[in-house]
Amino acid sequence: MRRTCPPGCRRSPRSSRTPLAFATVSGAHLYGFPSADSDVDLRGVHVLPAERVVGLRTGPDTLERAWTREGVEVDLVTHDLAKFCRLLLRRNGYVLEQLLSPLVVAASPLHEELVALAPACLTRHHAHHYLGFARTQWRLFERTGRLKPLLYTFRVLLTGLHLMRSGEVRADLTHLYAYGPPYLPDLVAAKRAAEHGAAPPVPGAAEDVERLSAELAEARDSSALPEEPTAHDALHDLVVRARAFSACPCAALREPS
Known part of the structure; x- marks a missing residue:
């Protein structure tokens, strides 16, 4: 069930120079106990173009931005798609919570594909x-x-x-x-x-x-959860497709209504 995003976070990720696959709210707002002066923590995925992966000038794998909007401090941290997928396969609860956060600030078809693959990343570990x-x-x-x-x-x-x-x-x-x-x-x-x-x-x-x-x-x-994630091949294919068409998967980036 999608919840209402806190003030100050809408539209801001659009100003990122690197295409975003998604951005969601994490931190206290996601966890259910924000205070009136809580910062807004945005987390997500960007997609590096192929030349920033295979050339001599690579990265950045992680991008950080901060701004103030409507009196609220907002912090946006994104990982490149490949790094994020590796973290998904390493039994990292943080990235699962970010991917599946109901507080969606920006989304794309690539985000939807990642969400669909999330169950295959879950393990008892x-x-x-x-x-x-x-x-x-x-x-x-x-x-x-x-x-x-x-x-x-x-x-x-x-x-x-x-x-x-x-x-x-x-x-x-x-x-x-x-x-x-x-x-x-x-x-x-x-x-x-x-x-x-x-x-x-x-x-x-x-x-x-x-x-x-x-x-x-x-x-x-x-637990009935498996010992190992089963999404490795599907995530690999997703990264390859996104990298090959790096101008396309985020072209439909949108904010949910």
């Missing part, structure tokens, strides 16, 4: 991504006492659980409450009120994180 990120965020919370890393800890654990059990990538924490402890809505409300605030007292949070981590590891072992 994506659980390692979410478990590792959860450990990193929990350590950050223990060190700083900030609410943001605490919410990120729960967000990635529940996203991973849902993926292992259903085969669906769902990054919005507010749609995953059924998997988590009952105090999560209160934490989300507190985060929406203050971007950089301290976490309120949360008795039992450490135990809940430990329990959910164990559940995610168990869900990984029993």
